Amino acid sequence: MKNTKIVLSSYPLGMPTEENFRIDETEIPNLKDKEFLVKTSYLSVDPFLRMLMNPSDESNAPSRDEGPITDLGQVMAGGNLGKVIQSKNKKYPEGSIVEGMLGWQSYPISNGWVNKRHNPAGVVICNSSLNVPISAFASILGRAGLTAFFCVTRELKPKKNDTVVISAAAGAGGSLAGQIAKKFGSYVVGICGSDAKVEYITKKLGFDIGINYKKDNIDLYSELKKVCPKGVDVHYDNVGGEIMQTITKLHNPGYRYRLVGIISEYNSIPKNKDFWSWPYEKPMFVVHDYTNEYEIGIETLSNWIKNDEIKYHEDIIEGIENTPKAFIGMLNGDNIGKRLIKI
Ligand SMILES: NC(=O)c1ccc[n+]([C@@H]2O[C@H](COP(=O)([O-])OP(=O)(O)OC[C@H]3O[C@@H](n4cnc5c(N)ncnc54)[C@H](OP(=O)(O)O)[C@@H]3O)[C@@H](O)[C@H]2O)c1
Numbered sequence: 001m002k003n004t005k006i007v008l009s010s011y012p013l014g015m016p017t018e019e020n021f022r023i024d025e026t027e028i029p030n031l032k033d034k035e036f037l038v039k040t041s042y043l044s045v046d047p048f049l050r051m052l053m054n055p056s057d058e059s060n061a062p063s064r065d066e067g068p069i070t071d072l073g074q075v076m077a078g079g080n081l082g083k084v085i086q087s088k089n090k091k092y093p094e095g096s097i098v099e100g101m102l103g104w105q106s107y108p109i110s111n112g113w114v115n116k117r118h119n120p121a122g123v124v125i126c127n128s129s130l131n132v133p134i135s136a137f138a139s140i141l142g143r144a145g146l147t148a149f150f151c152v153t154r155e156l157k158p159k160k161n162d163t164v165v166i167s168a169a170a171g172a173g174g175s176l177a178g179q180i181a182k183k184f185g186s187y188v189v190g191i192c193g194s195d196a197k198v199e200y201i202t203k204k205l206g207f208d209i210g211i212n213y214k215k216d217n218i219d220l221y222s223e224l225k226k227v228c229p230k231g232v233d234v235h236y237d238n239v240g241g242e243i244m245q246t247i248t249k250l251h252n253p254g255y256r257y258r259l260v261g262i263i264s265e266y267n268s269i270p271k272n273k274d275f276w277s278w279p280y281e282k283p284m285f286v287v288h289d290y291t292n293e294y295e296i297g298i299e300t301l302s303n304w305i306k307n308d309e310i311k312y313h314e315d316i317i318e319g320i321e322n323t324p325k326a327f328i329g330m331l332n333g334d335n336i337g338k339r340l341i342k343i
Contacts, residue, residue, distance in 0.1 A: 168238035
């Protein structure tokens with residue numbers, strides 16, 4: 001049995017390419033005291049991982065604050081869901097299903113270590129009594145889903161007849177954020193990057209309107225103005241950049257805005273630029289602030305799933321060797337829902 005790892009082999013300039021990664025195979029060492037060995041079932045590819053791929057120098061100091069950088073030759077940081085198959089740690093007995101930032105590899109070893117800044121929950125044991133498919137713990141019940149859940153229910157608190165606008169609306173977080181806003185009775189507009197995504201969020205998820213911001217010759221401001229005649233009350237921002245600035249022009253007095261992500265900027269954090277001098281809200285929403293409440297979020301969301309009150313889609317790619325390609329594809333927008341890699 002060998003551990004297959006996706007390793008960072010060179011730093012990307014702008015959008016990563018498959019050449020920035022290589023596959024290594026190594027022997028699995030014997031476990032030390034307090035360690036456990038996991039057989040991976042799913043890997044998660046997430047936008048923020050791009051920020052961890054920059055060289056460790058002053059130029060990326062702000063993104064280093066987000067967590068550990070993946071240095072050259074190291075296994076890529078990334079979410080990992082699997083089963084404990086050997087254990088020298090009583091807290092993680094054999095047979096438990098666990099989820100954590102264990103990297104893009106097939107047999108991670110961990111001691112459940114908690115990185116306070118990056119992943120305060122550490123490696124968590126998934127509650128199998130909830131009777132949901134285990135992949136859900138890496139998608140809707142994972143950080144992407146919990147981000148939408150806590151940001152919408154605790155911070156944005158959309159009300160009946162509010163106009164809510166969501167960017168990256170067909171992705172993992174956006175697709176859930178919109179459905180939760182519908183549960184509150186809001187009028188929900190989603191912005192996303194294809195007609196298929198517009199169809200998905202409106203026909204399958206119940207958004208009121210979808211706008212394909214990549215349509216030829218689109219004037220996003222005019223489109224938005226047309227579909228948001230009463231302005232925008234709530235803005236769930238997954239992307240930053242021009243889309244953020246355009247929506248901002250329609251904010252009503254008393255609007256609620258949360259910056260959740262800046263995916264339009266992750267490939268281009270410029271050298272020596274003060275990240276927070278950009279036109280963004282500070283501090284940004286951080287799902288980790290709700291770590292102590294994850295259990296309640298997971299239970300609520302799993303009840304909503306079982307009662308068919310919300311839907312979710314997992315965009316599953318098979319094979320660890322396809323992880324870099326799947327990650328780059330997600331950054332380019334070719335996913336609907338949460339992209340996972342099945343191992
Ligand atoms: N603050 C937190 O605690 C936290 C936690 C989790 C995630 N996040 C952030 O939330 C955002 C969404 O994450 P997710 O995991 O749910 O990913 P996702 O939405 O499933 O996938 C990313 C999507 O972003 C869109 N996108 C890519 N480049 C874009 C650009 N230049 N302009 C506009 N849209 C672009 C693409 O969809 P289109 O086809 O629509 O372009 C792509 O499908 C990310 O910014 C992520 O970093 C934040």
